[in-house]
Amino acid sequence: MPLSPTFNAVQNAGPKAALLISNGTAEDLIGARLAGLLRLPVRYCPLVGEGRAYTAVSEAVRVGRVLRLPSGGFPFGSVGNLRADVAAGLVQESLGQWQDAVQGARGAGVVVVVGDAYALMVGTLAARRAGIGLIHVQPLLSAQYLEGLSVRGAMQELNALGANLPMPYELRLAAGARAVFVRDAPTAAYYAARGVAARWAGSFAMDVLAAPERDLSQFTRHKPPVLALIPGSREDHRQSLPPMLLASARLPEFTALVAWPHDWDAVTLPAGWALDIGSETKAYATGEGVRVPVLRGAFGAIAHAADVAIGTAGTANEQLAGLGKPVVAFATAGPQFTAGFARRQGRLLGEALSVVDADPDALAAEVRALRQDGPRRARAALAGMTRIGPAGALPVIAEEVQRAAGV
CATH class of the missing domain: 3.40.50.2000 (Glycogen Phosphorylase B;)
Known part of the structure; x- marks a missing residue:
């Protein structure tokens, strides 16, 4: 799928843009709130769904194709989820999104990944091909997920192993980022003990919590x-x-x-x-x-x-x-x-x-x-x-x- 005409028109114009790559509803919301704070052009590449949260960001430009998954972004939540997503074109469309992200990074100044190890792989490829820096915002992992987790419990959650703690390949990719931000202090300490200088600056979840919208x-x-x-x-x-x-x-x-x-x-x-x-x-x-x-x-x-x-x-x-x-x-x-x-x-x-x-x-x-x-x-x-x-x-x-x- 070609990128939008709007994207093609602004790709090489004006100040360097930030390309935001996110893969989930909460991740899109975090990315959109972050985009709203930036004083530079924004491109966004949602890897799951349409990234509707970004539409609230003035002049933000979407790049890449839309991937709608029956699992809602949880292909490894169950065997049924994975089968449904594969049948819906998970593999082919995902490979296409990698190409979209690479093209979206051209002419940008930085790639920002908001998401898990998979999003980080896509962002790393895009940043390296464009020769620009990468920032990883990891709102999913927490060292607190490991508290009280027995060996038997870990075996029961093999499908969520990479969601409980960063896998070695994620740590290697994160080590190549300009900056890594994690969701809590215990997770920052976990990363630091493995050679990655991650930072905790506050709760992403609380950053995106809306103020009361109406009188109840x-x-x-x-x-x-x-x-x-x-x-x-x-x-x-x-x-x-x-x-x-x-x-x-x-x-x-x-x-x-x-x-x-x-x-x-x-x-x-x-x-x-x-x-x-x-x-x-x-x-x-x-x-x-x-x-x-x-x-x-x-x-x-x-x-x-x-x-x-x-x-x-x-x-x-x-x-x-x-x-x-x-x-x-x-x-x-x-x-x-x-x-x-x-x-x-x-x-x-x-x-x-x-x-x-x-x-x-x-x-x-x-x-x-x-x-x-x-x-x-x-x-x-x-x-x-x-x-x-x-x-x-x-x-x-x-x-x-x-x-x-x-x-």
Whole structure:
């Protein structure tokens, strides 16, 4: 697929650009927020999906083809995920993206990779072919994933081994980068012990957490506390929203709010429930005597207002934990929040995350137990804020990118 005419027109004009390569929804969001801080032209190459987050960046130019994967970017989450992605053209289209990235780096001043080892390989090739510097932003790995991981547990998670810790080849590639930024201090120490001078400047997850987008008092003023329902941006939501809603019906002392990132036609309800759509941003799920607001474009507001959350999400769960809000989770059949993913996130978040059965009664009991046990809730809050850490990384990285580009 040829690059866009807009890209061809600006390739050799003006100041040196930054080429951002990212491979995932959260990675795109981090890349887009970083791009918005840069004082130089931006090109972006999303390796999974369309990279919609970048469309908010004025004059940013997309390069390369769009790869839509059935797994949503988790080909190694299960054998089924991998088979579906291969059938969808994973291998052929990925090789084409490597060529796109090389072409996109021509005339640029720096390549910035936001993502895992695979994205780093693509970025390394592009930077070397263009003879320019490389900066790696690694928001996925954490040395905290290794805490309490037994040999047996590691064997159960072989498909996620490269997501638990950097493989030797990733460390070799990272060692060739101008700068490497990781998600927490323990991971920076892990890299340093293996000869890579990685830096921790703050939490990427908290950097991209939106401020409250709207006033929620119409929903919360009469019945605090607030229970946030976070089904996530992946297809897991089709399995996870129904038990969340059923659990909320068993918790009349809470005001439940659903943070919904999809279109209304994607809402999956429990049997006997109905969806009453009020506007583009507000609907109500009704059933079993309750009426639960389902809100689009309000994740930041719900996250800040929440007392407790039920979540089957990656970054969103981490953001709730980083705010000091305990999160109750349960495994789905995938593609993202599988039992293995839940175990990994539990090691990352510690007491901030409780994993229970995908049963409305079990979910409701765990939420109620957290609410009633003040010391436990305090330990969960401290664990989340400590293990995720404060915001502040992206402005530091933006300055490093601009220096690398000669700005």
